[in-house]
Amino acid sequence: MTVQASSQSQFQIALRQFRKHPLAVWGLRILFVLYTVAAFAGFFSPYDPNYYELYPPKGYHPPTRIHFVDPETGGLSRPFVYATRRTLDPVSLQPKYEEDPSQGKFYIRFFVRTPDQPYTLFRVFRSDLRLFGVDPPARIFLMGTDNFGRDLFSRLIYGAQVSLTIGILSALVSFVLGMVLGGIAGYYSGRPFTLSLPLRAWRGLGLLLGPLSWALWGGLGLGALYLAWSYYRLTGLGFFQVLAFLAAAWVGVRLVLTLPFRPIRIDADDLVMRAVEIIAAIPTLFLLISLRAVFPTNVDPLTTFYLVVGLLGFIGWGGLARVVRGIVLSVREMDYVQAARAMGASDARILFRHVLPATASYVIVSLSLTIPGFILAESGLSFLGLGVTEPYTSWGLLLQGAQQGGFASFVDRPWVLWPGFFIFVSIMAWNFVGDGLRDALDPRRRR
């Protein structure tokens, strides 16, 4: 009577599908490495990201050469480096660094302690153990230094903390916004909320809610008038000022004519979808920059970090909300939702148990595919000087540092482009993972 299918859970099926996608598996491995290194930044970086020496200065030091061949014996040896000597090019006045074998060989040592440069892991654990290092006065700059002489490799790792988490955090913010707003829009579509009570409904609980709703709408009307007035105060009289007054007056009159007699009912679906369309109609970068301009620029770095997360999240929720709404609209009509309701389930229970889980596979995929966009957007913002600020660093900020000195600087010091390479790698990795997830979770794409 029944077909006893192999009792595999959806998750197991998806996992097997994902494994069949080699690029996605590689993407996942790369991400694992990147995120692990970023999480244990202090351990993997040989220096403190903000450490630099005043004398001798080490600005724009090229990547340190690592030697494997002992020049005396000509045979293989443990890897070592030489200390370097700084000179100034008499023509261009650019610093030049030459190896100085006279100070002897400095072997690369592993699990070294740097008591003068301690770090904290996860903001809790203090330590000074580092994966590798060399004894001073030699230095190991795997990817060179910036203009101050700070180790670019260490800064890159710390920058990864910011760039990679901003991607995830912004995606989570936009995910929460998109899920909640899209979910509400879809679930309550066609069932408008009553947002004001006319006089005749001022009974019982309405005696409390009625005046409250009127205050809300009254405040809105007064706010519009105040806005028009301050516009006039600031800019003097003109065509647009009159227009603003007329608009505010129209809102006011409409409210006076409506409030006592009819309830104001608003369809959440309309409201949310119009908002999505407005956001979608404005070019992303322009919107980002203008929104950033609204907030002060001279706030402390951590606040800036959260500000950037909030802005990116705010910009990204629209597409997700639109699709979630569509899915919810169709799931809402499913027989099993009706059946759950007939079993006495509440709206909230149906929403969280039946409706939102139906959007899960789409949301997981779109989440993994939007993260690279956010990483890129953060880089763009930081590159323009609108993103995270010192002493925090991010890949975008490092790239901004790289472009100081114009195009010539790329030719003279190509190592400053490493952050760009990592942006590229992490974005590709996330994209592959996203593609793999999509194929794994979408039954029609299964192979």
Next chain:
Amino acid sequence: MDEKRLLEVKDLKVHFFTDDGVVKAVDGVSFHVNRGETLAVVGESGSGKSVTSLAIMRLIPSPPGRIVGGEILFRGKDGKVRDLTKLSEQEMRRIRGNDIAMIFQEPMTSLNPVYTVGDQIAEAIMLHQGKSRKEAMELAAHMLELVGIPEPRKRLSNYPHQMSGGMRQRVMIAMALSCNPSLLIADEPTTALDVTIQAQILELMKKLQEELGMAILFITHNLGVVAEMADRVVVMYAGRVVEQADVVPLFQEPLHPYTRGLLRSVPRLDLAAERKERLEAIPGNVPNPLYLPPGCAFHPRCKHFVAGLCDAEVPPLEDAGDGRQVRCVRWREIREVRA
């Protein structure tokens, strides 16, 4: 309300306010269900059967629909009689599933594909009975056994797609009965199943009714099923009750021309052999609910129609003796004409 009665619907009116106009899907329907009995509601597609049952559950999609009048009196497990149309949404949720449960036509889509069967039954149990998950699973296994699913404990961890339609309808029944409701509303529960499975499910429902003692409101347009299941029958046409009777008298002597038409459109071996009757369909179609014919809504399709009499005003629901009711101005004359 009479001690025997479990549910009494009085003059129920459900209207849908659509862009094209007001659809009076249910327009003054009255009937009652006694404890432990089976009441069948029959009628062609669009006659308002589902809307009536949804109104009892207070699940009319709103907007556009609304219960615009009438009462739905229901005796809860606690013995108190409540008017369901006046309950708050929260009070209503306590009744749904617990006092009144419902099974639907489509077993294939009435279960959520992403949860196991056990999960879904246990959820319903936990919702009303405050049991722990473990106890609920235990009870779920017991319910699956009750509805005749072999190896119930193993089946708990199955997903719906691993079961056949008949199995799933059994699961739906198990879920509906898990909280021991006093009324089970079954909206065409076997329409989507093939004939042998259909018979098994009906058999199961009868057996469970004997064991658990719940009343069943059975909605169908299959008169064969009615004869097998029902104690009493309500015939609906265009949102109104046109005839109500115990099942045997209704089949022996239908009073309303519409009921006669329905019965004649069902193949009956016994009658066909006796009287060489031909199978007849009722001529014409169900009227557009937006533009119901004046007077008796059945008159454009009725062969006993008399102009000026039938289309003047809506005939009242008259008592025809023996607890029978019929809504036809000419039922006495028609009774004389042998069917």
